[in-house]
Amino acid sequence: MSEILTATGVDLSYGSQLAVRDAHLSVSAGEVVAITGQSGSGKSSLLYCLAGVLPVTRGQVRFEGRTLGDLSDDEISTLRRERFGFVFQYGELLPELTVEENTALPLRLAGQRKRPALAAAGEVLERLGLGDLRERRPAQVSGGQSQRVAVARSLVHRPAVVFADEPTGSLDSANADAVLKEFLDLARSQGTAVILVTHDHAIAAQADTHYTMSDGVLGPRGAR
Ligand SMILES: Nc1ncnc2c1ncn2[C@@H]1O[C@H](COP(=O)(O)OP(=O)(O)OP(=O)(O)O)[C@@H](O)[C@H]1O
Ligand SMILES: [Mg+2]
Numbered sequence: 647m648s649e650i651l652t653a654t655g656v657d658l659s660y661g662s663q664l665a666v667r668d669a670h671l672s673v674s675a676g677e678v679v680a681i682t683g684q685s686g687s688g689k690s691s692l693l694y695c696l697a698g699v700l701p702v703t704r705g706q707v708r709f710e711g712r713t714l715g716d717l718s719d720d721e722i723s724t725l726r727r728e729r730f731g732f733v734f735q736y737g738e739l740l741p742e743l744t745v746e747e748n749t750a751l752p753l754r755l756a757g758q759r760k761r762p763a764l765a766a767a768g769e770v771l772e773r774l775g776l777g778d779l780r781e782r783r784p785a786q787v788s789g790g791q792s793q794r795v796a797v798a799r800s801l802v803h804r805p806a807v808v809f810a811d812e813p814t815g816s817l818d819s820a821n822a823d824a825v826l827k828e829f830l831d832l833a834r835s836q837g838t839a840v841i842l843v844t845h846d847h848a849i850a851a852q853a854d855t856h857y858t859m860s861d862g863v864l865g866p867r868g869a870r
Contacts, residue, residue: 650675650839651696655705658691665691668705669864671857673807678830679838680850685858689843690735690811692864696841697730697809698722710806731800731838733810739784739795745795746771746780752803753813770798774828790821797829806823808837814849826852 650664651673658666665688673679681689694700696707698714700833709729714722731752739748749767755857756761757789774794783790793813813829814822826842826849833840842853850856 648675649673650710651762651841652708653696653705654708655661656692656695656707657701658688658695658700659703660691662766663845664703665862666864668697668860669695671696671867673841675806675837675839676834676837677831677855678842678843678853679855679857680844681843681857681864682847682850685845687859687866688862689859692859693809693811693843697732697807698726728803729753729806731803731805731808733793733796733800733808733813735811735815735843739799741784743783743786745776745782745787748795748804749783749798749802751799752805756803767798767802770802770832773783773793774798778785790817790825793817794825794828797825797832800825801829801832801836801838803840804836807841808833809841811843812845814843814844814846819846819848820830822846822849 649672653669653671656666656669657664669692683689695702746764746767749771750763753763753766761825765862769782773781774797776791776794779787780792793816795811813824818824830852844850856868
């Protein structure tokens with residue numbers, strides 16, 4: 647498999663605090679990578695560096711051979727909008743938009759017209775078993791359903807990489823498993839690489855590759 651995202655010697659500091667230390671990681675197209683570790687170990691911080699949300703303090707992140715640190719703000723924004731998908735750690739659907747409109751957001755931001763964007767959103771929602779909820783607003787769906795909508799939105803524009811920070815965080819284990827399975831099926835059928843942060847070892851066990859993070863240090867790569 648070809649590598650699409652690599653991190654080499656990445657540090658991330660918040661002021662004097664080093665949250666990520668000398669991280670090395672490589673991800674191939676279609677690969678599912680899980681990162682586990684205790685609260686505060688630096689998982690979200692690393693994910694933000696990999697996704698170009700935070701600039702690294704030291705080292706390099708390369709996506710398809712381009713070093714993120716060499717790109718302009720505009721180039722990074724375009725990359726994030728068009729090639730990356732995100733499922734954030736905390737709830738993030740826009741309350742005034744319907745489920746369908748929330749899901750279509752990445753396509754709308756990329757300039758797609760409303761009708762085809764909503765149609766594509768409807769298809770992904772259908773595949774995730776959420777077709778009946780299209781017209782509802784986030785306040786009118788359950789916590790698990792809104793997490794699945796966030797998953798749908800992260801995949802709707804067929805990104806190269808999805809960064810998912812605790813995508814099943816607020817679910818019981820049966821629901822978490824079901825959501826993850828749907829997520830991975832859809833990602834795999836699109837050839838998307840997924841970098842998944844989780845506290846849940848049962849979830850991590852479903853990934854192709856597993857890294858453990860402890861006190862800012864990413865452990866060696868382990869295959870399943
Ligand atoms: N904006 C910030 N400013 C200063 N310190 C921060 C900031 N964000 C995170 N930290 C610190 O950096 C370290 C790593 O935080 P991070 O959020 O990456 O951990 P995490 O592994 O994602 O934890 P959790 O599992 O609780 O989400 C922690 O010590 C945290 O307190
Ligand atoms: Mg976190």
